Amino acid sequence: MTYDAIVIGAGIAGSVVARQLAERGGQQVLVIEQRDHIGGNCYDRTDEAGVLVHEYGPHIFHTNDEGVYEYLSRFTEWYLYPQGHQVVAKVGDGLLPIPFNLNTLHQVYDEKKAAELERKLIETYGEGNRVPIMELKKSDDPDIQAIAQFVYENVFLRYTMKQWGQTPEEISPEVTGRVPVLISYDNRYFQDKYQGVPLDGFTPMFEAMLNHPNITVKLHTKATELLTIQEQAVLFEGKPYEGAIIFTGALDELYDCRFGRLPYRSLRFDFEHLETEDYQQKHSVVNYTVSEDFTRITEFVYLTGQREIGHLPCAGTTIVREYPFAYSGADGEIPYYAILNDENRALYEKYEVLTKAIPHFYLLGRLAEYKYYNMDAMARRALDLAEELIAAQK
Numbered sequence: 001m002t003y004d005a006i007v008i009g010a011g012i013a014g015s016v017v018a019r020q021l022a023e024r025g026g027q028q029v030l031v032i033e034q035r036d037h038i039g040g041n042c043y044d045r046t047d048e049a050g051v052l053v054h055e056y057g058p059h060i061f062h063t064n065d066e067g068v069y070e071y072l073s074r075f076t077e078w079y080l081y082p083q084g085h086q087v088v089a090k091v092g093d094g095l096l097p098i099p100f101n102l103n104t105l106h107q108v109y110d111e112k113k114a115a116e117l118e119r120k121l122i123e124t125y126g127e128g129n130r131v132p133i134m135e136l137k138k139s140d141d142p143d144i145q146a147i148a149q150f151v152y153e154n155v156f157l158r159y160t161m162k163q164w165g166q167t168p169e170e171i172s173p174e175v176t177g178r179v180p181v182l183i184s185y186d187n188r189y190f191q192d193k194y195q196g197v198p199l200d201g202f203t204p205m206f207e208a209m210l211n212h213p214n215i216t217v218k219l220h221t222k223a224t225e226l227l228t229i230q231e232q233a234v235l236f237e238g239k240p241y242e243g244a245i246i247f248t249g250a251l252d253e254l255y256d257c258r259f260g261r262l263p264y265r266s267l268r269f270d271f272e273h274l275e276t277e278d279y280q281q282k283h284s285v286v287n288y289t290v291s292e293d294f295t296r297i298t299e300f301v302y303l304t305g306q307r308e309i310g311h312l313p314c315a316g317t318t319i320v321r322e323y324p325f326a327y328s329g330a331d332g333e334i335p336y337y338a339i340l341n342d343e344n345r346a347l348y349e350k351y352e353v354l355t356k357a358i359p360h361f362y363l364l365g366r367l368a369e370y371k372y373y374n375m376d377a378m379a380r381r382a383l384d385l386a387e388e389l390i391a392a393q394k
Contacts, residue, residue, distance in 0.1 A: 009248030011040020020386030063376030084188030
């Protein structure tokens with residue numbers, strides 16, 4: 001078989017670009033995936049009790065991008081959250097809505113104090129705005145400073161140190177900016193128009209996406225088993241290959257970490273099935289921002305709507321606890337989150353330079369580009385790259 005394009009990785013990035021090249025571009029596409037399943041970290045499955053679980057932690061699709069929503073809707077129906085995705089934090093004996101918002105404010109302070117603080121926040125930052133906690137800490141107003149300190153200590157500090165293994169001051173602003181104070185009564189974790197999960201699960205969505213006569217998928221196969229990357233050329237099964245290669249894996253590992261390993265945070269997931277129908281008061285996600293060594297507990301029957309929809313029978317409930325740790329590259333570890341700072345970006349650029357000499361070699365995705373993408377942004381990036389490649393062949 002002669003392939004016009006080779007896609008390395010069958011996650012959201014690789015699957016979207018493969019489908020577009022196969023369908024719109026009419027290309028023969030080979031997708032190489034080192035795991036024994038498609039879907040990347042979005043992969044889900046039913047456990048022994050029939051609970052639909054996300055193998056690599058909770059994944060939620062949320063977007064304002066109509067084009068991305070319509071595109072993915074070709075391959076799945078959706079369970080859209082009626083009130084949006086909502087998350088609470090376990091602080092002391094209580095559960096506080098996060099991001100910290102005006103509802104949270106009124107839970108923490110008495111009615112008179114909360115009303116005064118609400119007025120100051122709206123006058124200073126504007127109603128409906130999202131204010132990064134590190135910006136809030138810079139306020140000259142002692143009342144706003146007090147709010148900032150409460151959020152910093154009870155919502156942000158320990159959670160951030162657990163998640164990243166660093167203090168907030170050491171972390172990139174694009175990361176800390178994702179944990180804002182929301183100047184509104186909106187309890188949704190995201191403010192996007194569409195929020196939910198594929199009705200039957202992520203895995204069936206990926207199966208439909210990759211189900212095309214021009215797409216061949218090879219599972220449990222490392223790219224290096226079929227490809228030899230040379231300085232200015234690529235060999236496929238020992239022969240020169242001149243088609244496009246879209247790489248979505250860890251770029252440093254492609255080059256055996258010759259300049260050193262790019263730092264990532266990894267996660268350990270401890271699953272537990274319980275005979276009870278409900279474990280955390282019908283909350284799909286509870287963050288442990290002060291106590292415990294894990295960062296959060298996800299209860300899947302509420303994340304997926306499985307029990308509410310009723311089309312997938314299950315017994316009891318299944319939860320998962322997440323324990324972050326530093327990625328070392330050991331067998332079984334998965335790099336989840338790039339640790340973004342100037343030093344690490346400089347290291348990444350050394351690897352990126354190596355790829356520029358390879359003809360028709362494209363980097364796509366969180367690992368390949370060493371950056372954070374939400375699922376919708378990743379799909380958009382893949383769609384745009386596919387269009388560029390299709391236009392170039394005409």
